[in-house]
Amino acid sequence: MKKVGVAILGLGVVGGGTYKILEEHREFYKKTHEIDIAVESVLELRKERALALGISENKIASNIAEVCSNPEVDIVVEVMGGVEPARTFVLAALKAGKSVVTSNKELYCKYSHELEKTAKKNKCGLFFEASCVGGVPVIRALLDNLQGNKILSMTGIINGTTNYILTKMTNDEVSYEEVLKEAQKLGYAEADPTADVEGYDAAYKLSILSSLAFHTKIPFSKIYREGITDISIEDINYGKKLGMVMKLLAVGKNGENGIEVRVHPAFVKNAHPLAGVNDSFNAVFITGDSVDDVMLYGRGAGALPTGSAIVGDIIYCAKHDNFNYSTFSNSEEADPATKFVTNFNSAYYIRLSARDKTGVLSKISSIFSKNNISVAQVVQENDKRANGSVPLLLITHDTFEKSVNKAVEEIGSKANLAKVESVIRVIS
Amino acid sequence: MKKVGVAILGLGVVGGGTYKILEEHREFYKKTHEIDIAVESVLELRKERALALGISENKIASNIAEVCSNPEVDIVVEVMGGVEPARTFVLAALKAGKSVVTSNKELYCKYSHELEKTAKKNKCGLFFEASCVGGVPVIRALLDNLQGNKILSMTGIINGTTNYILTKMTNDEVSYEEVLKEAQKLGYAEADPTADVEGYDAAYKLSILSSLAFHTKIPFSKIYREGITDISIEDINYGKKLGMVMKLLAVGKNGENGIEVRVHPAFVKNAHPLAGVNDSFNAVFITGDSVDDVMLYGRGAGALPTGSAIVGDIIYCAKHDNFNYSTFSNSEEADPATKFVTNFNSAYYIRLSARDKTGVLSKISSIFSKNNISVAQVVQENDKRANGSVPLLLITHDTFEKSVNKAVEEIGSKANLAKVESVIRVIS
Numbered sequence: 001m002k003k004v005g006v007a008i009l010g011l012g013v014v015g016g017g018t019y020k021i022l023e024e025h026r027e028f029y030k031k032t033h034e035i036d037i038a039v040e041s042v043l044e045l046r047k048e049r050a051l052a053l054g055i056s057e058n059k060i061a062s063n064i065a066e067v068c069s070n071p072e073v074d075i076v077v078e079v080m081g082g083v084e085p086a087r088t089f090v091l092a093a094l095k096a097g098k099s100v101v102t103s104n105k106e107l108y109c110k111y112s113h114e115l116e117k118t119a120k121k122n123k124c125g126l127f128f129e130a131s132c133v134g135g136v137p138v139i140r141a142l143l144d145n146l147q148g149n150k151i152l153s154m155t156g157i158i159n160g161t162t163n164y165i166l167t168k169m170t171n172d173e174v175s176y177e178e179v180l181k182e183a184q185k186l187g188y189a190e191a192d193p194t195a196d197v198e199g200y201d202a203a204y205k206l207s208i209l210s211s212l213a214f215h216t217k218i219p220f221s222k223i224y225r226e227g228i229t230d231i232s233i234e235d236i237n238y239g240k241k242l243g244m245v246m247k248l249l250a251v252g253k254n255g256e257n258g259i260e261v262r263v264h265p266a267f268v269k270n271a272h273p274l275a276g277v278n279d280s281f282n283a284v285f286i287t288g289d290s291v292d293d294v295m296l297y298g299r300g301a302g303a304l305p306t307g308s309a310i311v312g313d314i315i316y317c318a319k320h321d322n323f324n325y326s327t328f329s330n331s332e333e334a335d336p337a338t339k340f341v342t343n344f345n346s347a348y349y350i351r352l353s354a355r356d357k358t359g360v361l362s363k364i365s366s367i368f369s370k371n372n373i374s375v376a377q378v379v380q381e382n383d384k385r386a387n388g389s390v391p392l393l394l395i396t397h398d399t400f401e402k403s404v405n406k407a408v409e410e411i412g413s414k415a416n417l418a419k420v421e422s423v424i425r426v427i428s
Numbered sequence: 429m430k431k432v433g434v435a436i437l438g439l440g441v442v443g444g445g446t447y448k449i450l451e452e453h454r455e456f457y458k459k460t461h462e463i464d465i466a467v468e469s470v471l472e473l474r475k476e477r478a479l480a481l482g483i484s485e486n487k488i489a490s491n492i493a494e495v496c497s498n499p500e501v502d503i504v505v506e507v508m509g510g511v512e513p514a515r516t517f518v519l520a521a522l523k524a525g526k527s528v529v530t531s532n533k534e535l536y537c538k539y540s541h542e543l544e545k546t547a548k549k550n551k552c553g554l555f556f557e558a559s560c561v562g563g564v565p566v567i568r569a570l571l572d573n574l575q576g577n578k579i580l581s582m583t584g585i586i587n588g589t590t591n592y593i594l595t596k597m598t599n600d601e602v603s604y605e606e607v608l609k610e611a612q613k614l615g616y617a618e619a620d621p622t623a624d625v626e627g628y629d630a631a632y633k634l635s636i637l638s639s640l641a642f643h644t645k646i647p648f649s650k651i652y653r654e655g656i657t658d659i660s661i662e663d664i665n666y667g668k669k670l671g672m673v674m675k676l677l678a679v680g681k682n683g684e685n686g687i688e689v690r691v692h693p694a695f696v697k698n699a700h701p702l703a704g705v706n707d708s709f710n711a712v713f714i715t716g717d718s719v720d721d722v723m724l725y726g727r728g729a730g731a732l733p734t735g736s737a738i739v740g741d742i743i744y745c746a747k748h749d750n751f752n753y754s755t756f757s758n759s760e761e762a763d764p765a766t767k768f769v770t771n772f773n774s775a776y777y778i779r780l781s782a783r784d785k786t787g788v789l790s791k792i793s794s795i796f797s798k799n800n801i802s803v804a805q806v807v808q809e810n811d812k813r814a815n816g817s818v819p820l821l822l823i824t825h826d827t828f829e830k831s832v833n834k835a836v837e838e839i840g841s842k843a844n845l846a847k848v849e850s851v852i853r854v855i856s
Contacts, residue, residue: 311576
């Protein structure tokens with residue numbers, strides 16, 4: 001039976017989950033995969049974490065050099081998070097001829113060009129299924145299932161924290177601030193929630209996924225990013241009435257005019273399969289030119305779901321002798337030939353506080369029409385009249401963002417017409 | 429650049445779709461995967477099909493021997509359907525050292541033991557992603573993503589024809605017979621629809637998927653099978669009122685008492701992700717001990733979605749030098765050590781025409797309670813009173829099928845109590 005030695009760098013939530021899965025399933029993997037996978041080494045500054053998991057003293061390494069020189073170690077699992085020292089450790093492992101499995105989206109997003117180059121040079125495997133959307137098998141689906149397609153678009157709910165917050169705001173009708181506090185108390189959000197709520201985490205993942213999908217490097221810097229901190233309960237409630245739910249979406253499109261990559265909150269119409277993805281669940285909705293629509297749904301985070309992706313990569317790595325790498329030139333920056341679209345095309349929800357006077361709607365309509373924006377739906381909330389104003393909700397047909405910005409600017413600039421309260425993209 | 433020659437056996441819907449994908453993407457695959465994939469041979473009795481696709485005469489083989497002896501052919505794609513002559517042809521190809529990609533669920537279900545043995549012996553790849561759920565990447569997910577999990581259960585909507593029929597019955601409130609006729613006219617159902625509507629097609633796929641998921645052979649003969657031909661519009665409508673939709677489900681469970689495999693219509697509560705899978709879309713909802721819940725959704729049939737799965741297998745095959753086979757002893761019959769559960773555990777919807785008299789509900793309730801069945805919901809449809817009877821709808825908590833059968837038999841046997849109109853399993 002093939003023996004495979006694993007080292008785990010970092011015994012936090014995901015590292016601990018991975019260790020438990022490997023230990024509890026050791027006999028199962030011998031039986032089903034004919035591989036004996038043993039954790040031979042762990043690297044963790046807080047030694048008590050290792051001891052609490054029942055790891056014997058002699059398997060706790062004091063530094064990365066010890067892990068790299070351990071002949072029992074074949075695969076190094078990096079689950080530390082952050083760029084350093086993870087980057088240095090992974091490079092050291094690859095240079096020592098160890099294959100690497102990582103869950104580190106920031107590292108892989110920012111340094112995959114460097115890691116992959118080193119992996120190739122040393123003929124090692126570099127696996128990163130766990131870096132995006134936890135237990136949801138989206139990376140291997142792109143690499144090994146949908147790879148015969150030209151991927152036209154992908155739309156994902158790929159951050160658990162923000163989806164938890166938005167679901168809670170929607171269901172309980174409480175403000176962002178209140179839900180965030182609760183989420184922090186429950187451990188669903190970090191003390192500093194910036195990476196999640198400002199969309200950085202989702203953008204790292206979108207960079208990784210869209211590079212794979214579109215076969216060209218999409219660096220983080222090319223991704224438009226907008227967080228959820230300004231989302232109001234008013235808009236969520238109006239959206240509900242109009243049959244839509246608010247989600248933080250990661251959108252990648254590859255069209256005639258180029259590639260469009262963006263992370264932002266958006267309304268999703270109830271009929272769309274993504275509308276039902278709630279709480280900390282995640283999903284990626286992919287459209288390929290042959291396969292049409294595919295959606296992959298599951299837990300995007302957590303010790304065991306992310307551990308499941310890591311262990312999947314470990315077993316895959318153990319069962320293959322040679323490894324495949326990127327299908328594109330994995331450089332640090334985008335290929336100069338790649339065109340990026342910045343004037344997005346989408347439907348829009350626009351909420352105005354319109355002056356409650358005859359002729360206002362007609363003037364607003366004419367501004368939209370002048371900017372070539374076709375309005376699909378107008379709702380005037382007459383029972384919310386106050387101080388001479390009335391809420392006016394408009395949903396446009398698909399249009400260009402620049403046109404919307406122009407129209408909205410013109411409306412806002414005219415006294416006695418309307419105040420622009422919010423502009424939110426809509427996905428149907 | 430690596431050159432890969434493909435032969436396609438059968439140029440029906442899927443074969444034609446596969447050919448088109450390969451031709452249209454040839455330059456794309458050279459660029460992205462550094463493989464030049466060319467269709468070198470086709471085998472199709474109706475020669476006009478090949479000519480209509482623009483395939484030149486010299487690539488149309490007259491028999492399987494010609495395909496097998498063609499040195500340009502590396503991979504044989506079998507998309508003929510049915511057992512013979514597909515089985516003979518696939519065995520011949522494997523014996524000639526060609527890897528095989530098949531979309532044939534009946535063949536793979538019934539003869540994978542034989543095909544795999546031959547593939548192993550000849551060190552060929554045997555790929556069958558397209559045999560189950562078209563473009564939905566469920567087989568590779570089980571093999572290469574979730575393979576570190578003990579899969580606890582899978583529930584799938586894995587037959588497009590029946591899902592189209594049931595969705596149409598639900599939305600338009602028309603009878604099974606009417607919808608079937610329309611589906612046949614539109615080409616969504618075969619002239620002889622037995623394989624789809626009686627659940628054979630779903631059972632072939634469940635046999636394949638559950639064998640992979642549970643790492644033991646689950647032959648077709650072990651699968652309980654019930655079709656949708658007796659589903660009434662009354663029950664679909666009552667289900668709607670109770671917040672449930674009717675689906676043909678394929679269910680596999682691996683629990684303490686053994687393995688449970690069954691294909692039958694069932695009500696799915698609206699909150700379940702499978703409830704939103706409509707028309708010809710398919711989905712598989714999988715629960716693993718580490719990954720928790722995962723759902724894979726997409727088009728389960730059609731020329732291009734199924735072609736996408738085939739081409740995915742072709743590229744995968746071309747990029748790997750050695751191949752993995754089943755993680756279990758792939759014999760014809762089930763391992764004698766495998767226990768199968770036949771007394772299913774589920775919630776149940778029971779519709780009675782109850783005598784419209786005082787005391788009837790109490791007597792019925794006592795029969796359920798005597799059989800250890802806990803009732804979760806009772807609805808008496810008073811506005812549907814007729815001829816001294818009133819429709820009575822009961823939904824039970826999870827219980828054993830044998831208990832339900834006993835209770836229902838007892839209720840039916842008592843004159844002046846109730847007529848049992850229908851008994852349908854419920855998934856929440």
